[in-house]
Amino acid sequence: MVMIIFNKLKYFCCWIGWHSYFIGFENIHHSIKDPLKFLLFAKCKWCGYTGQIDCQGNLF
Numbered sequence: 001m002v003m004i005i006f007n008k009l010k011y012f013c014c015w016i017g018w019h020s021y022f023i024g025f026e027n028i029h030h031s032i033k034d035p036l037k038f039l040l041f042a043k044c045k046w047c048g049y050t051g052q053i054d055c056q057g058n059l060f
Ligand SMILES: [Zn+2]
Pocket: 014, 018, 019, 020, 044, 045, 046, 047, 048, 049
């Protein structure tokens, strides 16, 4: 029961854009399309979404 609530909470956090914000991200990397290596990309541990990390450490 607790796990179901927790899964719903994770789903909700991803939905509002807080992709595994509290536990960190997976596969943090630079894009090969970005020659300046300025942008960081990472994968959400909860939903598998891959996106860009902004200057505040949020995945979007
Ligand atoms: Zn997510």
